[in-house]
Amino acid sequence: MSQWSAAPAPFARRLLTVLGIDELGVYRVLRVADVETPEPRPGQFAMLATAERWGGGEDERPYLPRAFSIARRRIGESHFLLEDVGPGTRRLCELREGDGLWALGPLGRGFQPPRPRHRAILVGGGVGIAPLAILQDALEAEAATDVTVLLGFRDGARAQGAALLHGARVATDDGSVGHHGLLTELLSQELYRDSRAEVYACGPAPMLEAVRAMCATRDVPAQLALEAGMACGFGACYGCAVPKRGGGYLRVCVDGPVIDARELDCVSEHAGAPS
Ligand SMILES: Cc1cc2nc3c(=O)[nH]c(=O)nc-3n(C[C@H](O)[C@H](O)[C@H](O)COP(=O)(O)OP(=O)(O)OC[C@H]3O[C@@H](n4cnc5c(N)ncnc54)[C@H](O)[C@@H]3O)c2cc1C
Numbered sequence: 315m316s317q318w319s320a321a322p323a324p325f326a327r328r329l330l331t332v333l334g335i336d337e338l339g340v341y342r343v344l345r346v347a348d349v350e351t352p353e354p355r356p357g358q359f360a361m362l363a364t365a366e367r368w369g370g371g372e373d374e375r376p377y378l379p380r381a382f383s384i385a386r387r388r389i390g391e392s393h394f395l396l397e398d399v400g401p402g403t404r405r406l407c408e409l410r411e412g413d414g415l416w417a418l419g420p421l422g423r424g425f426q427p428p429r430p431r432h433r434a435i436l437v438g439g440g441v442g443i444a445p446l447a448i449l450q451d452a453l454e455a456e457a458a459t460d461v462t463v464l465l466g467f468r469d470g471a472r473a474q475g476a477a478l479l480h481g482a483r484v485a486t487d488d489g490s491v492g493h494h495g496l497l498t499e500l501l502s503q504e505l506y507r508d509s510r511a512e513v514y515a516c517g518p519a520p521m522l523e524a525v526r527a528m529c530a531t532r533d534v535p536a537q538l539a540l541e542a543g544m545a546c547g548f549g550a551c552y553g554c555a556v557p558k559r560g561g562g563y564l565r566v567c568v569d570g571p572v573i574d575a576r577e578l579d580c581v582s583e584h585a586g587a588p589s
Pocket residue numbers: 359380381382383384394395396397398399400401402403404441444445540541542543544571584585586587588
């Protein structure tokens with residue numbers, strides 16, 4: 315099955331086995347054996363929880379599962395990119411070969427393929443680069459689209475994450491790697507060079523908002539992968555709601571996480587990757 319056509323996830327979590335965890339600067343790449351998963355569409359995510367010691371100590375309640383983009387599929391394997399920002403991600407970063415991992419997914423709506431003869435510009439900030447790796451794989455497998463990859467990081471340790479994709483132009487806030495400045499400065503150059511582009515972005519909310527505004531001004535289609543806090547991941551709790559253009563709300567877990575930028579007046583402050 316093509317990586318663009320996603321089968322619905324079975325409504326039950328699966329117990330997977332960890333194959334390994336690799337360092338990538340400050341990030342970790344978690345690899346799990348995942349033979350029976352429906353093939354995810356790039357941009358879809360899974361709710362993850364460790365099988366052992368997931369909160370729930372003597373005076374602690376178990377954590378809720380946490381949402382993670384499916385960063386890559388290899389035959390029989392799923393890969394996730396992790397940044398340790400709190401108790402859940404810290405525990406996941408401690409996993410070792412042979413440990414168990416509960417996974418529910420693939421969930422949500424992923425990216426749509428670009429229109430014929432349009433260049434895909436992938437724009438990722440920090441840990442938000444994760445869904446762009448599987449997207450680059452899918453675009454390159456079809457070999458029908460030119461792909462440009464622009465990635466931005468706070469510093470050099472985070473910029474090592476750029477190795478998850480290939481051929482990326484990198485920007486860092488501190489100038490330690492690549493362009494010294496904002497990722498959107500690189501995007502502006504690329505759109506100036508060739509406006510027949512479609513933009514695919516994931517990252518912190520201020521970055522996504524800058525991308526949205528730039529693409530709106532230049533009339534360039536953009537798909538934004540949002541990262542609102544999620545309690546359930548399948549539409550039941552409304553914890554992930556963000557305001558949509560014209561009134562009402564979108565639930566990031568079922569209406570997204572990938573949202574057409576034209577559906578938003580702006581990217582809310584809490585709707586991006588941890589920064
Ligand atoms: C669809 C989706 C895909 C995601 N993909 C990835 C991924 O590939 N890799 C990755 O490392 N993280 C990803 N995240 C974010 C990840 O779910 C959170 O970092 C994680 O839940 C934090 O849990 P914690 O217990 O470690 O920290 P917590 O104590 O729960 O949070 C630590 C800090 O991160 C902020 N935070 C928590 N959850 C989110 C969130 N969902 N979005 C934005 N900020 C948040 C909190 O406000 C707090 O400041 C994704 C989130 C979503 C919704």
